[in-house]
Amino acid sequence: MAQRNLIAGVILTALGIFYGLLTVGLPNLSLPGTPGPTLFPWLITTGWVVLSSALLLFGMLGVRNQSKETEKRSVPKKPFIVLIAFLAYLAVLPFIGFILSSTFFFAGLMWLYGERHKVKITLTSIILPSMIFYIFSTGLGIFLPNGPW
Amino acid sequence: MNGDVLQGFLQAIQPTSLAATAIGCFIGIVFGMIPGMTISSGIIILLPLTFVLDPSISISLLLGLYVGGMLGGSFSAILLNIPGTPSAAATALDGYPLSVRGEPGRALGVAVLASFVGGLFSFLCLFLIAPRLADLALSFRAPDLFSLVFLGLTVICSFAAKSWIKGLLSAVIGLAIVTIGQDPIMGTARFTFGDANLLSGINFLTALIGLFAIPQLIQSLDGGQIINNTTQPASMSFKKLLPASIDIKRMRLPVSIGGIVGSLLGMLPGAGGPIAAFMSYDYTRKTTDDSQKFGKGAIEGIAAPEAANNAVTGGALVPMMTLGIPGDPVTAILIGALLIHGLAPGPLLFIERADFAYGVIFSFFWANIFNLIIALAALRLLVKLVATPRSILMPTIAILCVVGSYALRNSLFDVYVMFFFGLLGLAMKWLDIPVVPLLLALVLGRQLEENLRIALTGSQGDISVFFTSPFSAFFLGIAVISIIWSIKNTRKVRSKNITT
Numbered sequence: 001m002a003q004r005n006l007i008a009g010v011i012l013t014a015l016g017i018f019y020g021l022l023t024v025g026l027p028n029l030s031l032p033g034t035p036g037p038t039l040f041p042w043l044i045t046t047g048w049v050v051l052s053s054a055l056l057l058f059g060m061l062g063v064r065n066q067s068k069e070t071e072k073r074s075v076p077k078k079p080f081i082v083l084i085a086f087l088a089y090l091a092v093l094p095f096i097g098f099i100l101s102s103t104f105f106f107a108g109l110m111w112l113y114g115e116r117h118k119v120k121i122t123l124t125s126i127i128l129p130s131m132i133f134y135i136f137s138t139g140l141g142i143f144l145p146n147g148p149w
Numbered sequence: 150m151n152g153d154v155l156q157g158f159l160q161a162i163q164p165t166s167l168a169a170t171a172i173g174c175f176i177g178i179v180f181g182m183i184p185g186m187t188i189s190s191g192i193i194i195l196l197p198l199t200f201v202l203d204p205s206i207s208i209s210l211l212l213g214l215y216v217g218g219m220l221g222g223s224f225s226a227i228l229l230n231i232p233g234t235p236s237a238a239a240t241a242l243d244g245y246p247l248s249v250r251g252e253p254g255r256a257l258g259v260a261v262l263a264s265f266v267g268g269l270f271s272f273l274c275l276f277l278i279a280p281r282l283a284d285l286a287l288s289f290r291a292p293d294l295f296s297l298v299f300l301g302l303t304v305i306c307s308f309a310a311k312s313w314i315k316g317l318l319s320a321v322i323g324l325a326i327v328t329i330g331q332d333p334i335m336g337t338a339r340f341t342f343g344d345a346n347l348l349s350g351i352n353f354l355t356a357l358i359g360l361f362a363i364p365q366l367i368q369s370l371d372g373g374q375i376i377n378n379t380t381q382p383a384s385m386s387f388k389k390l391l392p393a394s395i396d397i398k399r400m401r402l403p404v405s406i407g408g409i410v411g412s413l414l415g416m417l418p419g420a421g422g423p424i425a426a427f428m429s430y431d432y433t434r435k436t437t438d439d440s441q442k443f444g445k446g447a448i449e450g451i452a453a454p455e456a457a458n459n460a461v462t463g464g465a466l467v468p469m470m471t472l473g474i475p476g477d478p479v480t481a482i483l484i485g486a487l488l489i490h491g492l493a494p495g496p497l498l499f500i501e502r503a504d505f506a507y508g509v510i511f512s513f514f515w516a517n518i519f520n521l522i523i524a525l526a527a528l529r530l531l532v533k534l535v536a537t538p539r540s541i542l543m544p545t546i547a548i549l550c551v552v553g554s555y556a557l558r559n560s561l562f563d564v565y566v567m568f569f570f571g572l573l574g575l576a577m578k579w580l581d582i583p584v585v586p587l588l589l590a591l592v593l594g595r596q597l598e599e600n601l602r603i604a605l606t607g608s609q610g611d612i613s614v615f616f617t618s619p620f621s622a623f624f625l626g627i628a629v630i631s632i633i634w635s636i637k638n639t640r641k642v643r644s645k646n647i648t649t
Contacts, residue, residue, distance in 0.1 A: 008580040012318060019325055026339055034606045037332035037339060040598040044325050051318045058314070079367045083572070086363075086547065090568055093551070094561055102551075106544045112370065115540035124541060129548055140201045142556045 002062025009056025016048035082112055097147020102129035157507020161515055166209040169202070170512055173213020174519040175527070179534050180214075181221020181234055183542075188218030188234065189361040190546060192482050196354060197553040204490035205505065209512040211486055215479050216516040219459050220264045220524060221531075227256045227451070228532070236458035239426035243443060243450030250446055258390040259448050260455045261524045262397070263404050267456030268517035270408035271415065271463025275470075276510050278416075279499075283471040283506075286496035291607060292614045295600035296624035298593050301474040302586070303628040313636055315582045323590025324597070326351055333599040334606075346562040353485045353591045355554045355563045356570045360584050361478075362550045363571025369543050390525055392448075400452040403433040407456025414457075415464020415476060425461050426454035463513060470494055470506060473596065478585055481592045489557075 023041040030036030089105040107125035115121055136142040160166065173195070180191035191214050199207035222234030227244035240260060247256040289297065302320055329340045330350030341347040392400065407429040414425040433453035434443045443450045465476035466483075473495035475481035484494050492498065498506045524531070554567035577584055608614035615621050 004580050008315075008582060011580075012322075022340055027337060029335060029337055033609045035602050035610065037335055037337040039602065039605075040332075041325075041328050041339065044321055044328065048318070048321045048325065051314055051321060055314050055318065076370075078370045079575075082366060082370060086568065086571075090551070090561075090564060093564075102548050106548060109544035109547055110540045113540035113543050115538070125544075128541075128545060132548060132552060136197065136552060136556070140198065140556075142197065142201065142552070143559070144552065144555065145561070 002059055002065070004059075005055055006059030006063050009052055009059045012052035013049065013056055016045060016052050019048060020045040078112060082109070085109065085112070094145055095147065098144040099130055099133050100147060102132070153503035154507050156504035157509075158511050160205050160504060160508035161209070161511030163205070165203070165206050166508075166512060167515060167519075169206045169210040170213040170515045171519045171523065173210040173215075174217035174516055174523050175213075175531075177214035177217025177219075178221035178224070178520070178524060178531055181218040181237075182224045182531060182534070183537070187361070187365070188215060188222075188479055189357075189482070190365055191218060192479070193358050193362050193546065193553060194549050196358065196482075196486070197549065197556045199486050200489060200556050204487065204492055205508050205512070207486055207490070208483065208509050209515070211483055212509070212512050213516045213519060215483070216268060216459065216462050216513070216520050217523070218479075219462055220261065220455075220520055223260045223264070223455055223458070224257065224531070227260060228253055234458075235423045236426050236461065237454075238423060239430045239454035240451055240458075242430065242454075243445070243447045246444065247446030247448075247451065252446075254390050255392065255396070256446070256451055257524075257528065258392045259396060259400060259451045261390075261521060262392055263400060263407065263452040263455035264459040264524075265517055265521040266400075266404045267408045267411055267458070267460035268463060268520065269514070270456070271412040271460040272510070272514045272517060274412040274416075274460075275463045275466050275513060279467050279471050279506075279510065282467060283496040283499035286472055287500070289496075289620055290618065291600045291604035292618045293620035293624065295597060295604055296615060296618075296621040296628070297472060297474065298597045298600065300624045300628040300631070301468075301472075301593055302590060302597070303631050312581075313632070316586050319577065319582050319584065320586040320590040323587035324594045326356070326587075327591060327594030327598070333595055334602050346560070351566060351591070352557055352563060354482070354489070355557060355567045356591055357478075357482060357485065357588060358550050358554050359567040359570030359572075360574040360588060362546055363568070364574045364578050364584075366543055366547055367575060369539055390528065396448050399448045402436065403429070403449040403453035404456040406432050406436070407453040407458075408460045411457035411460025412464040415461035416467045417476070423458075425457040429453040429457035459517070466509070466513060470498065470509065471496060475589055475592055478588055481589055484592055 019041070023038060023045055026038045026041065028036045028038045085105060085108050089101055093101045103125050106129055107121050110121045110125060133144055136144055161170075176191050176195065177188060180188060192211060195210055195214060199210065202210070219234060219236060222232055222237035223240040223244065226232040226237040226241035227248050230241050230245040232238040232241050244256045244260060247253075327350070330348055331337065332339055338348060407425075410429045410432065411425040414428070430443075430450060430453050433449050434440045437443075437447075437449050465480050468474040468476055469480040469484060471494075473484065473493060475484055487494055492502060492505065550567060550571075551564050554563045555561065557563050574584055577587070604614055605612070615625060
């Protein structure tokens with residue numbers, strides 16, 4: 001946990017500083033004596049950097065006190081596959097449309113969640129996304145991406 | 150006033166509103182029952198519908214889901230010893246032993262009835278307290294509102310986090326995200342990187358879908374929700390669901406304790422169901438003559454936490470409706486759903502749209518009624534639905550995440566934002582940073598900045614205005630106490646972990 005606190009501390013301090021740098025570049029348009037649009041971002045920057053520095057410090061102290069034994073844990077692959085599949089789905093969605101892209105995505109996810117019955121996968125992944133498309137476009141007037149068709 | 154109450158009542162008894170409440174309750178119970186699923190997951194499924202439905206129907210649907218989810222969580226606690234919601238953890242202490250003893254129907258019946266009474270009690274609190282609190286809140290000025298929102302944030306952070314630093318950091322990140330887009334006073338573009346899509350800021354509901362649903366999808370992959378093989382809920386017998394008169398007699402005191410504790414704690418932002426449920430359980434054990442039977446299937450041990458966690462729902466609606474301060478993620482979502490329809494919860498809601506405000510209160514009443522009816526009438530069906538294959542449920546949720554975020558503005562940009570927040574949620578989970586403070590900061594951040602700047606503009610930049618106003622000083626005082634208390638609490642938890 002101490003190691004994760006250290007990682008969180010490093011990442012968040014860096015992000016806090018980055019946010020502060022972006023705040024420096026904001027136009028400060030305000031009347032004299034009144035707070036402008038940079039006031040709140042500055043307060044956030046201060047809080048962010050102070051808190052993340054504290055986390056970094058506690059993380060460093062924790063890592064120092066922690067025993068050097070580190071257990072090796074295997075990194076599960078499935079979460080990454082799901083995220084990549086999701087990303088691929090979002091990338092092709094505007095080009096091939098909701099029904100087709102969702103059908104492939106749905107089928108892939110069904111398989112990843114342990115379904116091995118091919119007919120079940122095929123039927124469910126065709127029927128459910130089509131049903132969702134139909135309900136939203138016809139019933140609710142929300143037109144999902146059609147693709148080139 | 151009376152005319153508005155009547156209008157609200159009529160709005161809540163519209164057939165469409167009643168049907169929406171009933172559907173919400175049904176979905177809520179199912180999602181609460183499925184171990185690992187949350188009320189928020191259920192909301193993600195319903196969210197796209199609420200964009201196109203009438204606000205009164207949308208809110209009825211979501212309220213039904215909220216109330217139903219609380220009860221559903223207890224079903225899995227009783228039948229499987231896996232609390233469906235954190236609030237149901239206390240119910241498992243006596244509910245599961247009674248179920249194992251061969252009386253699952255009796256345990257569920259007590260839970261359903263206690264939830265119903267607790268819910269009704271909190272409805273009365275909501276009905277009686279909310280309009281008065283809204284009247285009082287009308288006299289709040291910008292410094293008071295700033296301090297109130299600040300209090301809401303600190304209380305929530307202190308309860309949401311194991312580590313107060315991480316809790317506050319999560320809230321700070323949320324506040325930083327709120328600053329993306331045009332500033333609330335002058336309309337200056339901030340952190341938009343020249344992208345027109347970012348001018349209107351990050352939509353709270355888009356962020357919510359990503360933050361909750363994507364980590365849920367990943368978490369469900371590892372089979373973390375394993376149903377105990379020795380306990381097959383679908384094969385259990387549920388005879389005598391309605392509690393016998395002797396059980397009802399034993400339920401009186403625990404339900405009263407649960408109802409009062411739950412309603413009061415629900416009104417405090419951040420206190421929430423788990424604390425109320427355990428507190429009621431503890432008080433009941435202390436006030437009952439035969440405390441030895443607790444933990445072995447005591448009726449009192451089921452009734453008290455059940456009444457408490459359902460009473461929390463009505464209590465949590467009080468600050469949400471009157472002050473616009475969410476007490477938990479679900480009430481934050483309710484605020485988001487109302488904002489989509491141009492209705493801002495807060496004291497003005499009781500002035501400008503009092504009929505709608507009372508409609509919400511009465512919809513809450515009907516949600517409790519439907520909860521009772523659905524739970525008793527469709528229990529066998531509901532228990533079977535727990536066995537819905539994850540291989541169908543999770544892909545459906547994934548697709549609906551995309552639809553839900555797209556439907557907000559018919560924009561694929563929002564879908565990509567949703568996915569980004571999903572990745573952020575996963576990273577925060579891995580780093581053990583709580584997501585709830587970020588979510589609530591997204592809801593409260595704009596109000597916080599707006600009131601801060603209005604207050605400082607009015608006082609010509611003099612910050613003493615926050616301490617000279619009695620309301621503001623009071624809220625800031627409580628905020629400081631809550632931060633100190635949370636620091637102490639974190640230390641206590643840490644030392645307890647070390648000793649164990």
